[in-house]
Amino acid sequence: MQLSKLEKKLSYIFKDKTLIQEACRHSSFVNEHPDKLVRDNERLEFLGDAVLNLVIGHLLMKQYPDIPEGDLSRMRANLVNEIQLAKIARFLGIGKYLELGKGEEQTKGREKNSILADAFEAVIAAIYLDTGFNSAFDFIDSQFSKLIPKMSVPALNYDYKSKLQEVIQVNHKVMPGYKIENESGPDHDKTFVVSINFDNIKVTGTGKSKKTAEQDAAKKALESLNII
Amino acid sequence: MQLSKLEKKLSYIFKDKTLIQEACRHSSFVNEHPDKLVRDNERLEFLGDAVLNLVIGHLLMKQYPDIPEGDLSRMRANLVNEIQLAKIARFLGIGKYLELGKGEEQTKGREKNSILADAFEAVIAAIYLDTGFNSAFDFIDSQFSKLIPKMSVPALNYDYKSKLQEVIQVNHKVMPGYKIENESGPDHDKTFVVSINFDNIKVTGTGKSKKTAEQDAAKKALESLNII
Structure with missing residues (x-):
């Protein structure tokens, strides 16, 4: 058989x-x-x-x-x-x-x-x-x-943005806006700089795509709020 | 504790x-x-x-x-x-x-x-x-x-209609129509008669609500197609 x-x-x-x-x-x-x-x-x-x-x-x-x-x-x-x-x-x-x-x-x-x-x-x-x-x-x-440790990182990154959104909705009632501050480098190797500006918090994040730069900014905002 | x-x-x-x-x-x-x-x-x-x-x-x-x-x-x-x-x-x-x-x-x-x-x-x-x-x-x-045998009956009944729909879509390409043929009895104790008519099949089902009458008709249609 x-x-x-x-x-x-x-x-x-x-x-x-x-x-x-x-x-x-x-x-x-x-x-x-x-x-x-x-x-x-x-x-x-x-x-x-x-x-x-x-x-x-x-x-x-x-x-x-x-x-x-x-x-x-x-x-x-x-x-x-x-x-x-x-x-x-x-x-x-x-x-x-x-x-x-x-x-x-x-x-x-x-x-x-x-x-x-x-x-x-x-x-x-x-x-x-x-x-x-x-x-x-x-x-x-x-x-x-082998997949569980490998796949979890993007999933966790993804969470900074949603986490920030949750926190802001509860405490500040204003949704955070992500603004592209800068975009540099050749097409195949760009770097993005994104800022978040709300209340008295202004942070910037960087990344190889708009998405990862936003995640980085959200992470920094959560850090400055002492949440992570 | x-x-x-x-x-x-x-x-x-x-x-x-x-x-x-x-x-x-x-x-x-x-x-x-x-x-x-x-x-x-x-x-x-x-x-x-x-x-x-x-x-x-x-x-x-x-x-x-x-x-x-x-x-x-x-x-x-x-x-x-x-x-x-x-x-x-x-x-x-x-x-x-x-x-x-x-x-x-x-x-x-x-x-x-x-x-x-x-x-x-x-x-x-x-x-x-x-x-x-x-x-x-x-x-x-x-x-x-105690719940599993009790709750399964409506779920199974429900299935005759969807099953008939599946079968008809595959074999006949025309969706079955349910037609109310008769509605009798006082408000609190009505009986409904519903018919299904497609290709050369005509069946009727009865029930205490339109829904159960339709289920009954669908069941009979499936029986006449030798599917159940």
Whole structure:
């Protein structure tokens, strides 16, 4: 059985092999073979999505013991999305093992992000149902352990602007305006300077894009308000 | 410690009491006491929401081994929502044990659905973090075991109409129209007859509301198409 190769890639041997078979079975295959009485991977995908959200949420909470719920939620959204999940599915070579209908086969279904991401979630549910939550936790942890520290930085940066907005809405009732003060350097290597000016606070931030310069300015504003 | 009474209601004794304390601490309390250096329940609520979604998803899958993922998803949404969670929180008497700020206390925060639902999710996460997934699973199972069979029926009924719509869009390309054929009986006890007429299929459904009559008609249409 070819699926034993997939098990090797997953570093997980199924007690119940029908689970991994179901996880790899796309609805297009079932629609073409109604007589086979087999199930597609959509129910598993539904369950796997929930397992993944819980485990990633828990891993982020452990990694970042002090950041608020809204940031955790944004960071999770950056990790658990179709593109990211398809990338992991490709790394695991899941595409090769999918059972697809002929139409999907012809339109390169094996390489589609949506099909790969769904199959990856279905594999997670298959592990969860096979030997329980802790196995699924370990599997997800091993797939995401390198991504979590790497992906969190932009998510945290992003937060300075929203954090500043929240603070200002509560305390000052005036929204902060970001003003581009300067833009210098050649097109491929620009530097932006952005200022924020409100109440008696005037700060400037710099960055390689308007966005990062605004984030930098927001960070400095929060610092001058003694909030971070 | 009063919280031991809550533990009794939950049928769960915490190894780490700080977890249940945190679960009961609303942000309004922390905002009024920044000096206390304690955490509100929002991070726990974030985690608890994910635990709840997974466990309810799994319980629904077990209870309904044959229904498709879309229906499971709708059924879960009917179970995991603010009103439903607040109802369970009230049954468990969680409101009494909340730490609230003065403002929330005055505006009857203890009775608000949003605060109660969030605290219930936080309690779930507290159990999950205290002794692991299986404890949280058992706790949620015991709280929802009576609701799952009860709430699923309208959700399943609801599905006949959407199922019919899906089928018709794929196979016939014409959307089904529902026509009220008859409405009889006194105001408090009406009966509706609704028909669906497309291609060579004509069926009628009856019910105590337009909606249930439409569902009944959709069900009969699916039966006549040999789909259910």
